[in-house]
Amino acid sequence: MNTDHNSGELKLELITKGVRLDRSALSSKEIVRALDIANQVHNPLELDLILPGKVLVNIAIQECLDKETNYRLIKEAEDFFVVNKDLKVKVYLEPPPKFYDQLTTSGKIMAKVGRKYGDYLLVTPTGACEFLSGDMACKYCDVDAKNTDDKSVQDVLETIEAASAEGAAEFVCINVGYISSDDGGISMVLPFVKEIKKNFDVLICVQAQPPKTDEWIDLTYASGIDSLAYNLEVYDEEIFNKIAPGKMSLVGRDRYFQALARAAKVFPSGAIVSNLIVGLEPVESTFKGIDILTAMGVVPTLPIFRPVPGSDLESHIDLTPESLSPIYVHLQNALKRNRLSSSWISHFNVVVNAIDAHYFGGEAPVKRQWPTVLKSKKRSKLALNLRRRLRVRTAEDNESTGL
Numbered sequence: 001m002n003t004d005h006n007s008g009e010l011k012l013e014l015i016t017k018g019v020r021l022d023r024s025a026l027s028s029k030e031i032v033r034a035l036d037i038a039n040q041v042h043n044p045l046e047l048d049l050i051l052p053g054k055v056l057v058n059i060a061i062q063e064c065l066d067k068e069t070n071y072r073l074i075k076e077a078e079d080f081f082v083v084n085k086d087l088k089v090k091v092y093l094e095p096p097p098k099f100y101d102q103l104t105t106s107g108k109i110m111a112k113v114g115r116k117y118g119d120y121l122l123v124t125p126t127g128a129c130e131f132l133s134g135d136m137a138c139k140y141c142d143v144d145a146k147n148t149d150d151k152s153v154q155d156v157l158e159t160i161e162a163a164s165a166e167g168a169a170e171f172v173c174i175n176v177g178y179i180s181s182d183d184g185g186i187s188m189v190l191p192f193v194k195e196i197k198k199n200f201d202v203l204i205c206v207q208a209q210p211p212k213t214d215e216w217i218d219l220t221y222a223s224g225i226d227s228l229a230y231n232l233e234v235y236d237e238e239i240f241n242k243i244a245p246g247k248m249s250l251v252g253r254d255r256y257f258q259a260l261a262r263a264a265k266v267f268p269s270g271a272i273v274s275n276l277i278v279g280l281e282p283v284e285s286t287f288k289g290i291d292i293l294t295a296m297g298v299v300p301t302l303p304i305f306r307p308v309p310g311s312d313l314e315s316h317i318d319l320t321p322e323s324l325s326p327i328y329v330h331l332q333n334a335l336k337r338n339r340l341s342s343s344w345i346s347h348f349n350v351v352v353n354a355i356d357a358h359y360f361g362g363e364a365p366v367k368r369q370w371p372t373v374l375k376s377k378k379r380s381k382l383a384l385n386l387r388r389r390l391r392v393r394t395a396e397d398n399e400s401t402g403l
């Protein structure tokens with residue numbers, strides 16, 4: 001059995017094809033607990049594996065992405081392995097965090113309040129995105145998983161407290177679907193941001209839809225949010241209109257570009273991101289999207305399209321390492337050309353990043369940069385707040401003088 005492998009290629013294979021659980025893995029205490037939590041929160045089972053080279057990958061189990069997948073997760077003695085007929089690779093299975101099955105004082109299971117993705121704790125404080133009730137859902141959206149209850153600030157604080165007590169996450173990512181208001185939902189997020197910043201020394205990113213006017217973007221930065229995502233999802237206009245009917249008719253593709261450009265002027269370099277889902281459009285279109293976003297100062301995040309069961313969406317490209325790998329090298333080169341750091345998103349486990357590009361012939365990654373960011377915030381919160389105000393003022397001044 002061959003133990004030689006390329007961790008970047010294996011990550012791509014596992015993301016696109018999924019893994020079947022062998023009986024030996026299924027009966028392990030880690031998987032039994034993960035299944036129990038997935039059932040309690042009515043979400044498909046996902047597992048985090050760490051491949052050799054510290055390559056983190058989030059794999060889908062229950063959706064069975066590729067019925068023919070040859071990859072199996074097996075357990076021998078205390079160790080897990082990913083195997084197929086030619087390969088046997090020892091992996092580390094991250095057990096579900098302990099806080100997942102704790103309850104908040106209001107009785108909510110914490111796995112429903114915050115989900116760990118790599119180093120991020122993802123919180124969706126509002127109920128369902130309004131696109132979902134208006135028949136305007138994005139076609140790639142996993143609607144059931146996103147149909148969540150409202151959470152109180154207290155629920156979120158208690159969950160962050162429990163997660164940080166076990167060192168489960170470095171960042172808090174607040175996710176907002178579509179809310180029909182001029183501010184893109186940012187006012188609803190602010191009480192959460194204020195209390196999180198007051199109680200924890202943690203970096204916060206927000207994923208939202210662009211607000212109607214730029215003042216809300218300035219306020220977003222001034223409020224203490226460290227990183228912001230307005231997700232375009234695809235660059236191709238025709239495909240965007242087809243797969244994101246709500247975004248197309250109620251926000252407009254142009255507004256995504258305008259808002260991203262403004263945010264990139266206001267926030268520090270590398271803090272503004274936007275998804276381009278790999279596979280939902282031809283590869284040339286993804287290349288174009290990467291070039292245009294990076295030239296604007298926006299870091300593209302490249303999740304790989306995973307078919308949602310029951311959806312009629314199909315991939316435009318072969319989801320194989322051979323066709324996917326040039327995309328990550330292209331991303332790495334574009335980030336370098338535009339002097340952008342991808343450190344904010346490098347440790348998000350559901351995407352392949354520029355940091356993985358060296359597995360496909362790109363350059364070796366620079367060392368992780370975010371702990372430095374974290375330390376400098378700790379050292380100089382006052383200076384950062386001052387810079388925050390100055391940066392908003394500078395962007396406003398440039399705007400008014402047409403620069």
Ligand code: SF4
Nearest residue numbers: 129131137138141177
């Ligand atoms: S914005 Fe689109 S992807 Fe996000 S929750 Fe709403 S429908 Fe789903």
